[in-house]
Amino acid sequence: MKLTSREFWTLIHGLVIGSAFLLAFAGGLAGLWSLRSELVTSAGLAERMRRLKIGIVAMALAAWATVLTGTYIVYPWYREKVATSAKSILLANPDTADWHEFGMEWKEHIAWISPMLATVAAFLVVYYGTSLARNPKLRNIVLVVFVGAFATAAVAGLFGALITKAAAVK
Amino acid sequence: MVDTQTTTPASQGGAEPASGPAAAALLGAGIGTFVLGIFTTWAEASTGMHDWLQWNDRVGPLMGKTILGVIAFFASWAVLGFLWKDKNPELRPILIATAALIGAGFVLTFPTFFQAFA
Numbered sequence: 121m122k123l124t125s126r127e128f129w130t131l132i133h134g135l136v137i138g139s140a141f142l143l144a145f146a147g148g149l150a151g152l153w154s155l156r157s158e159l160v161t162s163a164g165l166a167e168r169m170r171r172l173k174i175g176i177v178a179m180a181l182a183a184w185a186t187v188l189t190g191t192y193i194v195y196p197w198y199r200e201k202v203a204t205s206a207k208s209i210l211l212a213n214p215d216t217a218d219w220h221e222f223g224m225e226w227k228e229h230i231a232w233i234s235p236m237l238a239t240v241a242a243f244l245v246v247y248y249g250t251s252l253a254r255n256p257k258l259r260n261i262v263l264v265v266f267v268g269a270f271a272t273a274a275v276a277g278l279f280g281a282l283i284t285k286a287a288a289v290k
Numbered sequence: 291m292v293d294t295q296t297t298t299p300a301s302q303g304g305a306e307p308a309s310g311p312a313a314a315a316l317l318g319a320g321i322g323t324f325v326l327g328i329f330t331t332w333a334e335a336s337t338g339m340h341d342w343l344q345w346n347d348r349v350g351p352l353m354g355k356t357i358l359g360v361i362a363f364f365a366s367w368a369v370l371g372f373l374w375k376d377k378n379p380e381l382r383p384i385l386i387a388t389a390a391l392i393g394a395g396f397v398l399t400f401p402t403f404f405q406a407f408a
Contacts, residue, residue: 191356196348222401229330229399232356233392236322236363240315251306258312261385265316268392 133189144179145270157253180242183235197289206287219286223279231276237269310374313384320391322363327398329355335407
């Protein structure tokens with residue numbers, strides 16, 4: 121049982137950091153959804169807010185780590201100008217060419233929207249803190265931005281998994 | 291005996307912070323996404339732009355597009371954040387502008403759209 125350096129980094133990019141992102145999203149969504157002044161006491165709010173800030177900042181950091189490792193470590197291997205690269209293998213067969221032409225082309229761009237949205241969501245939670253519980257409009261804005269960060273990452277992650285299944289980076 | 295601190299309703303808060311910093315961050319994300327989209331479609335439409343954005347041969351033009359998008363995001367956020375630091379701009383038009391910019395950026399980074407310019 122052995123992983124090559126490329127397989128290792130693909131695993132770090134997609135599975136390890138991606139899982140951290142998913143975990144932080146699930147916790148953050150639950151925390152944001154229930155962040156309502158009528159549901160929690162001031163002491164409960166302070167405790168919940170500390171956890172929410174850590175989780176949402178972790179999600180933003182995971183989003184940046186995912187796109188940076190993907191773009192600067194894994195992607196150059198994917199697009200190498202050799203016959204054995206994943207991109208060359210996909211394009212060589214008309215039945216798999218769309219995995220690159222559509223899937224990878226969409227994934228490599230949309231993925232970069234996620235860290236920007238996640239950073240804004242993290243900033244809003246850290247900056248406005250407990251006042252979000254008293255301001256449903258602003259809390260809803262944070263929720264939309266937060267879900268947007270997840271949705272764009274989900275598209276990238278889904279295509280990443282499917283493309284790897286069609287032609288893995290080796 | 292009930293601890294009064296733990297039963298104080300959270301709604302009894304102090305003064306609300308200004309909306310300016312939120313507006314700046316949101317609009318910054320819209321501008322960053324839009325700039326990413328503009329360079330994605332532009333690189334497809336122009337070989338010169340495609341080659342200029344290729345700041346590293348191994349990464350290709352994706353490097354230029356994404357770095358410029360991220361710079362636009364942080365720079366516009368910083369400038370707007372400075373201008374609106376203690377201001378309370380109406381959030382509705384900011385949200386509409388942000389949604390429009392993100393929507394446009396989304397379309398401009400969608401392969402079916404930008405490949406039509408190849």
